[in-house]
Amino acid sequence: MNDVRPIRAQSGTNQEGASAHNRRVIMDALRRNGALSRAELARATQLTKQTISNIIEELEHDGLVSSQAVVRKGRGQPSTPYVLVPEGAFAIGVQIDRHVVRAIAVDLVGTVLVRVEANLPPDGPAKGVAVVLDLIEKARGDLLSIHPQSHRRLVGLGVAMPGPFGLESDVDDPWMMAAWQAFPLLETLAAGTGLDVGLQNDAAATATAERMVGAAHDIDHAICILLGYGLGAGLILHGELYSGANGNAGEIGMMLTRPSGDENEAGLPLEHHASLASLCRALDLDPGDPDLYAHIERATVEFAPAMAKWMRRAADELRWNVQLLESVFDPQTVILCGGAPEIFMRRLIEAILPLLPSLAVRKTRTLPRLQLGMCDPWSVAIGAAAEPIGRAFDPRFSAILKMPGAGMPAA
Known part of the structure; x- marks a missing residue:
């Protein structure tokens, strides 16, 4: 046989x-x-x-x-x-965050060919957009030096930045990038680069990266929780990324925390307790420090009382939210990702375990309910670059229904 x-x-x-x-x-x-x-x-x-x-x-x-x-x-x-054929198509991805902008170039199979980054000016897009455009141009130039014909096979530009998108607020929330949200970013980048531009929030971009080259590569239903400056979740449903009506699906960092004995902390958004910003606040670290990754790694090894207190509270909140996500979406697995050192992320998962009982507990499971994904500050940029590749070549219902977005760029 x-x-x-x-x-x-x-x-x-x-x-x-x-x-x-x-x-x-x-x-x-x-x-x-x-x-x-x-x-x-x-x-x-x-x-x-x-x-x-x-x-x-x-x-x-x-x-x-x-x-x-x-x-x-x-x-x-x-x-x-x-x-x-890896050289069959290329894409550029850009991550715009509070303190840094990163740009990468990938080929058709997701291999990262170029990485460039720059500090982002603190006064928002007024000066920052020029930095973004210069970095994109540098990434394209570096890619062209590696593959001289890449300009003919560049399918698009993907951009990822923190959400939520489209909210009207005069409050300068440190977890949000209000000035960038109000800026006509896509139109400016499209005009400045001549490329088709797509936008995702950073958690969705991380899920895109995990689906293309990471832990969700062969999974049709997964939730990717991104522990970044804020907190968010990318939702992979039926093998496709679900973004919601306004691109804000998975903004779990905005969910209110459970009531606690501390009146000053009850009812705050989840990311005030479980995010790298909240960790920096607890450890008196500068989120814009270029050595932040190393500082977090050192603090994890030393595990002083301030780190232990933060991790205990963050783990309690995340354990509760994993159970909620399992109950609502019934994923095959939940993947915890972040731009923090692996030793820190593994210790956080250890603190979250054991998980609360949920419908995900079954004898037929082949994947862990919670597993570690990418621990890489570049993972959001990787997902941003994977988005134009997916937009051009991944199966979509729109291709059958002849909805907008069904066309494929010429190779």
């Missing part, structure tokens, strides 16, 4: 006029599984062999897919595996 390889893929459609969706389905299957033959693709996507052959030929012609050496297995017919 021949062994049948389990392949992760979404179903394609053989209906006329759905070629855009089918192209995306095939590319997504190759991204998830690596090399696949035409027969394997047909079996996994439920597309006809002729449809697979036609699309593979198109993708080869566009420089997005290439064939590998013929594989011979037993007495069966030899097969030709196909893989994505």
Whole structure:
């Protein structure tokens, strides 16, 4: 009996006029599984062999897919595996945070090729947008020096910054970037770069990164909690990122904390207790210090009373919220990510455990209810760069329904 390889893929459609969706389905299957033959693709996507052959030929012609050496297995017919071509597409990602801006360039399979960063002026976009544009130009130049033809295959620019988006408030909340929120950022960057620009909040960008190259790579339902300057969650539902009506889905940092004995702390937003900003406040650290990562690592090793007190309160709040997220979204797993050292993140998970009872407790589980994701200050920028790749090539219902966003940029 021949062994049948389990392949992760979404179903394609053989209906006329759905070629855009089918192209995306095939590319997504190759991204998830690596090399696949035409027969394997047909079996996994439920597309006809002729449809697979036609699309593979198109993708080869566009420089997005290439064939590998013929594989011979037993007495069966030899097969030709196909893989994505890393140089088939490139994207730029930008993270705009309170004190820093980071830009990276990635290829079609998510390999980071360029990393550049700069300090962000404290007076908001008035001067800061020039810094952002200069950094994007530098990233493009560095990418061009590595791949001279990259300018022809640059599919877009992804931007990630803290949310929530679209709120009308005159209060200068240190957890929010009000001036940047009110600034016509997308229009300014599109005009300054000539690229299609997409925007995500930083937690959604981290979830995008985890889905492309991290712990959520082969998971259809996951919640990615980002412990950054603030706190947020990226929601991966049915293999796609869910952003909500206004791009603010997953803004758990805005959720009010449970009542406690301290009247001064009861009812504050969650990120006032569980975020790097709140940690800096507890440890008297400067959030804009370029050595902040090292300071947090040292404080974790020393584990003075101030660190122990912060972690105990943060863990209590996060344990409660993991249970709430499990109850509302029924994910396969919850992934804790952050721009903090791994030793700190692991110790925080240890403090959160054991989790509260929830519907996620079942004998058939194959993934932990809570696991560690990326511990990398660049993870938000990686997700920002992954967004244009996903926008161009990932399967979307809009490709079938011919909704806005269904088109694919030319390779």
